[in-house]
Amino acid sequence: MTLEGIEKSRLFHGMTAKELSSCLDSLDAQEKKYRKDEIVLHSGEQTSNIGMVLSGSVTIESNDVWGNCTVLSHVGKNQCFAETYALLGEVLLVDVRANEDCTILFCNIRNLIDNNKKSSPWKETFLKNILIISSQKNLVLSGRSFHTSSKSCRGRLLSYLNATSLQTGSKEFDIPFNRQQLADYLNLERTNMSKELSRMQDEGLIKYRKNHFKLIRED
Known part of the structure; x- marks a missing residue:
């Protein structure tokens, strides 16, 4: 063993x-x-x-x-x-x-x-x-319940990503889920979630590649 x-x-x-x-x-x-x-x-x-x-x-x-x-x-x-x-x-x-x-x-x-x-x-x-x-x-x-309490796809994503940032002590981190698992975890439809992530990146809120994320805070 x-x-x-x-x-x-x-x-x-x-x-x-x-x-x-x-x-x-x-x-x-x-x-x-x-x-x-x-x-x-x-x-x-x-x-x-x-x-x-x-x-x-x-x-x-x-x-x-x-x-x-x-x-x-x-x-x-x-x-x-x-x-x-x-x-x-x-x-x-x-x-x-x-x-x-x-x-x-x-x-x-x-x-x-x-x-x-x-x-x-x-x-x-x-x-x-x-x-x-x-x-x-x-x-x-209880954290998962908190993340899924929002009615919007963006609200759930922001809640989860912000909590992960606080837990890791960094604005840049890896999450343990692939896209389908993240969608399942947040009770979201994968296609809609992927589109929302793309919009959030286009708006300068986040940067991501696969399971690596960076949160961008406005000055």
């Missing part, structure tokens, strides 16, 4: 090498590889595993029976997914899809709440880290 650098992730932050080894062993950690566009976790199923991206990235999607797709979030290297579903044992309401070829570390966190399991030094740290991760996820989801 190639796990170099995972001690720097939020999930295992604050653990000693010994605690990390014990944690991975106790949670039956397994590494799995997925090809681009392959479904990692399916909606309608249950999971006892929290997933952490070791390489590549995944997207969290809501896909309905009529073929409509809504991209809810992007999960990159050393970031986690499915922790709430795994802890609560609830049926997944989303699909987790490989955004590119990726490697995922799965840890069975149902073992954490098994009353028959003895307490371990790493457990408190691990649970604290999951709480922080869940709180961060809430911010992301």
Whole structure:
């Protein structure tokens, strides 16, 4: 198992090498590889595993029976997914899809709440880290609701790009989505969104190429 650098992730932050080894062993950690566009976790199923991206990235999607797709979030290297579903044992309401070829570390966190399991030094740290991760996820989801609250295509784009600029601390940045994913994330029609981006660039509000954006502020 190639796990170099995972001690720097939020999930295992604050653990000693010994605690990390014990944690991975106790949670039956397994590494799995997925090809681009392959479904990692399916909606309608249950999971006892929290997933952490070791390489590549995944997207969290809501896909309905009529073929409509809504991209809810992007999960990159050393970031986690499915922790709430795994802890609560609830049926997944989303699909987790490989955004590119990726490697995922799965840890069975149902073992954490098994009353028959003895307490371990790493457990408190691990649970604290999951709480922080869940709180961060809430911010992301509330952010998406904020971006999609505008009725206009431009309003949604400006909200998302401005928030990304604030989060990165720069007026120039890369976004984790391609055009279709960005349209799905903002609940927009791709063609209309692309036209609006072109108009915004023509008006001197932004410059962009593929997923690289630069916000231009008027003097």
